[in-house]
Amino acid sequence: MTSQDQPPHDLAPGEPFVLRGVHVPATFTAFEGGAEIVTADIAIEQGRIAFVAPSLAETPSAWRDIRLDRMMVWPCFVEAHTHLDSTQIWARSPNPDGTFGSAASAIIADRETHWTPDDMRRRMDFGLRCAYAHGVRAMRTHLASQNEQIEQRWEIFSEVRAAWAGRIDLQAVPLISTDVLADDVWFARVLDVVRRHGGVLGGFAHVSPLVDASLERLFDAADKYGLALDFHADETDDATSDIVRRVATLADRRGGGMQVMVGHCCSLAVQDETEVDRTLDLMARAGLSVVSLPGCNLYLQARAPGRTPRWRGVTLLHEMAARDIPICIGGDNCRDPYNPYGDFNPLESFQDAVRIAHLDHPVGDWPLSVTTTPGALVSQAQAIVAGAPADLVLYRAKSYNELFVRHGAGRLVMRDGIFVDAPLPDFSELD
Template sequence: MTRPTPEGERESERHVQPEAPAPAAPLLLIGATLPDATTADILIEQGRIAGVWPEGTDGEARTAAADRLDLTGFLLLPAPAEPHAHLDKVLTAELLRSAGGGLDDAVRAWYAYRATASHGEISARAATAAQMMLEQGVTAIRTHVDVGTQTGQRYLTALLDVRKSLLPLLEMQIVAFVDEPVTGLAGANNRAALRTAMADGATAVGGAPYRDADPVESQRTLLKIAADYAAPADLHTDETLDPAAFFLAELAAYVRESEHPYKVTASHCVSLGTQPDDVVRRVSADLAATGIAVVCCPATNLYLQGRTREHAAPRGLTALRRLMAAGVHVAAGGDNIQDPFNPLGRGDPFDTAALLVLAGHLDVDEAYAAVADEARAVMGLPEARIVPGAAAELLAIRATSVREAIARRPADRIVFHAGRMVSRTDTVRYRDDLTELTR
């Protein structure tokens, strides 16, 4: 791809995605800049970081490494993870139009379309979007996938195929996002469809309890089904600016009273941001005490929420600072990519981090942690730090600091999953006379 850049320059971008290799030989990364601004050599063996040394020091373990990669000019970071995606819906923006642009309008547009998509189309769109994320540095994705009486299991089947095909390159968790209702007699078939999805290979239980006729009972029902399969639950929780649609406190109460033993994530939690401060403090403390994590989805919720206000529109984000202060694991996800719920998006966690800085008022290190360390914690993945023994899930990006990486979001990126390079994108810049510029 070639695109114009300032001052008459040209930039060409070349992406290389190696085919899945056999188990990698030891790999030595040379001269990488770390987040603390030091430079180091990093040895990777058996999918883990075996050693970290200040650049230029001697060491026999490093000289024994079979392969070497010069990372001079690159910032080395723990790889980001995507804790909230909808790979069943991605890349449909050209096919679908959401009349009013709000959440209900997007839901109607999607429901009218979803029965028409073929297995091949679903798989192709999902695989394309997943590889977009991989190119940006994401080595683990949690995606919600519609299942239920209206949807059937077609989208799940397609995503299971995509997960299998991408397994050597990234990890994919699939949340069975069940149609509503799930409560009462009217919800019996949806509950059965959810159980079928879990038996067929879904990773976690999902749904939108706040849209059910009985939101509190819906939360309990979904967590009970999750417990039956010893699986985590990730619920779309209170995705609205209506302060009356607020069921997060009851979710925490049920987890505490039932001693629910499996991981629970509350995604969106938009209405928490509309509550009085004393309520926010109390509920945040309850979430921390029960281990419930929160995933904020800034891009989609900034796009969908507040559209009825022509001025002084609220931001549609959850209470980030209060949750973090209480000790809640707070991650952030990109959510929708070019579909009725968000016509934009490119699967880049640095875009999500930038929105956390600009709209959520987090600092740059907090913002990156939300799309990396915290995202991995929410997904139940091993820590990916640049220390001996940590999982070698890494991203090298052409930048000198986390701030610069979020600000510029350069395309030059090298992605490591399970200790081996799985994606690399290089750019070369030229003047109008085709003279190559140094980076």
């Protein structure tokens, strides 16, 4: 970075200032005019955005000017779908062949051998420090909830959530098969931990003789206790997998007023076009939101020895956007047997999605998928407008091309109007 790209070191807490000449994706602003990236001045006072104006507009003379001419400004991110409890175990429990089945086996073996409270707290904290350094403001994580340590794991999560309060808002969803939730005792245990810890109800749903009854009772409980719902759905290239349609049918039957998110939705990409249109129309009518996990699905889907994959594992993002279905993009698993890659960096997830799903020409409103759209469903993340919290991420870039080519190099993170020192933790801590 040049000296013009660095904030002054003597900026006093609470001192009003103006970020001059920064570049902002227009979708985050109230600007009109057609340009994808606008040049703006952003005034910040007492931790909030006072105003956003075209660059070189008049501002109060007493306010300090900070010139960051080659910086692009985004709101802080919201991670809509990840797995904090299994993160950072790749070195000790790699996936031997990259398949879904091997990933599941490796996770279970690691969980039974290593997941002590201290181990989980240490790995979760490492992951959250990565996320904080990348500008994450809020996160929804799925927690393994299918064995006798369920209560202990949720207690550990709540301890970590309390330790991170004010930096990253955390929300949890039980990761448990809908077949297991057909059992009355297990359902009661899961519902209890979700309610006690302020979580979101859900699980991973797969086609089986029990799935419809389990989904129905999950909707009943969510309706009774005012809970949101979140499902792993159709994470497969099996065209007969139709969990999303079943979930949408239930949501539509109840009037579409519940907050219901479905993740993955991969099988939609290999189904008959007529059936797909019916399902997508139903999803839109029922008010479902979707989280796509392009990085993890790219790693897992269509993997077979000696065979080049023929598809990308992503769901039908453009077709959903055409129906105004709320779309989030998430990172999913991070450095575990389901995905050896990732760093809790939503910008990386977004870049993956742009390339994999052609979310460009124009990029348009797609940046909302890692910021304000999940922010409305999980917590935090607002547009760059007057009155919003000054929780921002600044990158050395003037265009999307510069941003993506350099992978967001030269990042600055601002929280409550203050530039924070948030270094990425070193992997040696995990040795």
